[in-house]
Amino acid sequence: MSTSVVMGVDVGSTETKALVLDRAGHRLAIDRRRTPWRRNRDGGADIEADVLTDSVLSAIVNALRQAEATVDAATVEGIAFTGMAESGVLLGGDGRPAAPVIAWFDPRGGEELAAWPVELADEFSGRTGLPLSPLCSAAKLLWLTGQGHDLSTASHWLSVPEYLAHFLGAPPAAEPSLLSRTGLLDQATGKPWTELLEALGAPAGLLPESADAGKPLGTVRADRAPDALRGAVVTVAGHDHPVASVGAHAADDGHLFDSCGTSEALMRVISEPLADDQRRRLTEAGLAQGMHLLPNRWILLGGTRGGLMLGRTLRMLGLDHAEGRARLDADLAGSAQRPAHPPLRVHGAHAAATDIVLALASDDISPADVWDAALRHAMTESEAVIAAMEREVPAASSVTAAGGWTRMSSFRNAKATSLPATRFADVDQPSAFGAAVIAEWATRGRTGELAGLAAEFTHPDHHPSLTSAPTQKQELPA
Structure with missing residues (x-):
């Protein structure tokens, strides 16, 4: 008999974590593996979207294998993604990745920002709530335009968690906590900053329709996932720090x-x-x-x-x-x-x-x-x-x-x-745990309080130690 489970996946700058919970919140398994950046001599890093996707799917599959060693068989009812907000995937007009995923800590875009129109530079921090620096998505997009990418022909820009949900079958969607880290959002209105998109030569629809965290966005497509994931509700949990705060109460x-x-x-x-x-x-x-x-x-x-x-x-x-x-x-x-x-x-x-x-x-x-x-x-x-x-x-x-x-x-x-x-907090891997709680919340149609569900899932009887080693040697106890 198969056990129903939910999964939270945290794609971080150092590691990807895939966590499996049963429907009562008992933790069954976790897989941790290095995020496989391609490093360069200038302190930057990037990765092809398909390489990142393969790594994340491998973490998901391995976590499910670990879980099945405990419960014999597992069927995923819901999966939610959290992680890096600033790093994203540019989708071309055909809906496929048109450029590598540039790490949020990559300095590319700094020179281009220095040449920005003064009026945009002066307004940037007040409008977006972010320092004018290469860390935000806007800088990555500005650099891509300088490399010959025509944003006017792009269909969407998706953060990494949003892209992974989309890859598995969800329509393109912009979750607000992730969107607010891009530098493309006007904090005062909660809407995309139109003048900035125009300055980038990007279409008004570069950022897809907004969807709140935990909104059921569809189900996992059969052609893009292992058997245990097929038909699972897929959702975006949000930016890793707020998601961790939910997991840690x-x-x-x-x-x-x-x-x-x-x-x-x-x-x-x-x-x-x-x-x-x-x-x-x-x-x-x-x-x-x-x-x-x-x-x-x-x-x-x-x-x-x-x-x-x-x-x-x-x-x-x-x-x-x-x-x-x-x-x-x-x-x-x-x-x-x-x-x-x-x-x-x-x-x-x-x-x-x-x-x-x-x-x-x-x-x-x-x-x-x-x-x-x-x-x-x-x-x-x-x-x-x-x-x-x-x-x-x-x-x-x-x-x-x-x-x-x-x-x-x-x-x-x-x-x-x-x-x-x-x-x-007594919660291990709070970002992945918070995402798993949000996955369960999505399967319930977001009924009830999310905070109450997180508290229910962290009852003292519900967190046996998870000490599985990452697939590669860890340099830091983080």
Whole structure:
């Protein structure tokens, strides 16, 4: 007898995660694998759409195989996609991918942005809530036009989660939280920024009709998926950070969600959109405003390179493995009160940092001293992001931290010292989990409260440990 399941798929900049839940919320399996970027010497990366699709489908198939080792047979009733918002797929007039998927962190588009008309550049941050930088989808599209791609003949631009849902059989659809990260949305109206599309030479319909997160968009086509997926309801969950906040019960107005992964993302949930001048001030401080996947919710989003800096520090110390992390946790837990001004400084967690710098004031420095200094610096940078938010909105009423680094007790202790009211989520892989909850919600026709369903699915009896190793060696505990 086949067991009905739902799946949440998170396509991130480092990894793709495919998570399987039964209809009561019990976690059956997870597959994790590296996102197979094609790297270049300038720090950028891209990938052909079919290569990305093959990788995601492989993760889905492997997760289902793992699940079937437990339940004999599994039939997927619903599947939802979350992940990167800024990276997308340009569809040509024939509906097929017309260009590679460019990574959100790829610097391409920077030179083209510098040559933009002054009036567009001046209005960009106030209109879109995003810094004028190569990170947004608009910059990727601008670069593509410079490479000879004629946007006037394109049919659609879809973010990666939207494209994957479309590939499996859903019509093209723009989910609001993903759309708000493109740089193509006017935050004040909630509609595409017409003047910007015209400046790109793109048709008015480049962005498809909007569809809220969890809306059933159709069913998986038989010719594009393994047997277990065929006929499943397919939907888009939304941008990975808001989706994770749903999975971690951190989506209420006033909540600060701290996603402590390879990059640390700090997301403040608000119930009113900001004015253009507020958005402009926030972008000057390196923060962004976007839309949450929940109705009448918006987000302020800032970040640091704290997770990346911590991972590099572990590698420098030769402790980037489970035993090494456990040793550092034990050293810091067993030491006496550490000095307020240790004999070294670590820098490199700022969002714009590219290097890690150690300033040593003594020869008598242990690996635990270096790790303690790195943790302190990571906390200082996240505190600065929060302070920038609080210049525009009241302080958060509650704080939840989740993500790979929270598995280390030394990190948790540092975070609790920095933000004493922090609650640590007990949800493993909250983005994939949130997407799976949204998949279940879609199969129910979005009846009932999404937050209530997430709480039901994270009953203490419902989360056995998922420790399956990724298909390739992990460099970071994220």
